[in-house]
Amino acid sequence: EPEVTQTPSHQVTQMGQEVILRCVPISNHLYFYWYRQILGQKVEFLVSFYNNEISEKSEIFDDQFSVERPDGSNFTLKIRSTKLEDSAMYFCASSYGDRGHSPLHFGNGTRLTVT
Amino acid sequence: QKEVEQNSGPLSVPEGAIASLNCTYSDRVSQSFFWYRQYSGKSPELIMSIYSNGDKEDGRFTAQLNKASQYVSLLIRDSQPSDSATYLCAVNRLANQAGTALIFGKGTTLSVSS
Numbered sequence: 001e002p003e004v005t006q007t008p009s010h011q012v013t014q015m016g017q018e019v020i021l022r023c024v025p026i027s028n029h030l031y032f033y034w035y036r037q038i039l040g041q042k043v044e045f046l047v048s049f050y051n052n053e054i055s056e057k058s059e060i061f062d063d064q065f066s067v068e069r070p071d072g073s074n075f076t077l078k079i080r081s082t083k084l085e086d087s088a089m090y091f092c093a094s095s096y097g098d099r100g101h102s103p104l105h106f107g108n109g110t111r112l113t114v115t
Numbered sequence: 116q117k118e119v120e121q122n123s124g125p126l127s128v129p130e131g132a133i134a135s136l137n138c139t140y141s142d143r144v145s146q147s148f149f150w151y152r153q154y155s156g157k158s159p160e161l162i163m164s165i166y167s168n169g170d171k172e173d174g175r176f177t178a179q180l181n182k183a184s185q186y187v188s189l190l191i192r193d194s195q196p197s198d199s200a201t202y203l204c205a206v207n208r209l210a211n212q213a214g215t216a217l218i219f220g221k222g223t224t225l226s227v228s229s
Contacts, residue, residue, distance in 0.1 A: 030213075031213050031214045035217075041221070042203075042219050042220060042221040042222070043153075043159060043203065043205075043219040044219070045216035045217060045218065045219075048214045048215060048216070050213075050214045055214035055215070056214060056215050056216055058216060091158055091159070095213055096213075097213060101147065101164060101166065101211065102211070102213050103149070103161050103164060104161070104217060105161075106158040106159050106160070107158060108157070108158050109157075109158050
């Protein structure tokens with residue numbers, strides 16, 4: 001079964017550094033998402049992306065964050081100048097499209113630790 | 116502020132029993148509702164989706180939706196130790212959720228003892 005893949009599985013960075021989290025969505029999916037989950041907290045929506053532009057973003061997704069689909073397969077989340085509170089599990093997800101009900105498929109996540 | 120509320124638990128049931136998980140949501144216009152299972156340190160895994168009032172059954176799982184009461188539930192029959200996980204309720208304001216935010220509850224931890 002096709003799956004969403006995320007790399008790396010664990011990223012450790014120092015406060016103030018930039019990190020790029022990478023995702024390969026399922027190949028025929030059109031919508032891409034980033035969610036995060038701080039340890040012990042709820043899964044929180046960050047951003048959705050369709051047709052090479054952001055379709056929706058949350059209050060969390062401020063100027064520190066950006067997303068990009070640099071080629072036909074990868075979808076990236078960049079966090080500039082990381083803060084301690086950015087430490088979380090970051091999940092990429094994808095869904096097929098805009099007809100009918102199209103559930104999200106989540107990747108296994110990248111655990112980001114900011115020290 | 117759109118909220119999805121769940122009892123954090125833990126909910127403890129013996130093997131073979133029925134586990135009942137509940138969820139309420141604040142946004143009255145919500146259209147699609149989901150139950151995800153999340154094992155510790157893993158990603159959410161979709162178990163059930165429901166869009167219309169009433170019951171929807173899939174194997175040992177039954178989702179129930181009452182839009183008037185803004186209430187969603189998940190019943191797990193014949194609970195197994197492998198069902199021990201955190202169950203996340205998630206809600207979307209659209210029937211077709213593509214490209215839009217899924218709002219999650221904090222989850223209910225279920226423990227099934229053998």
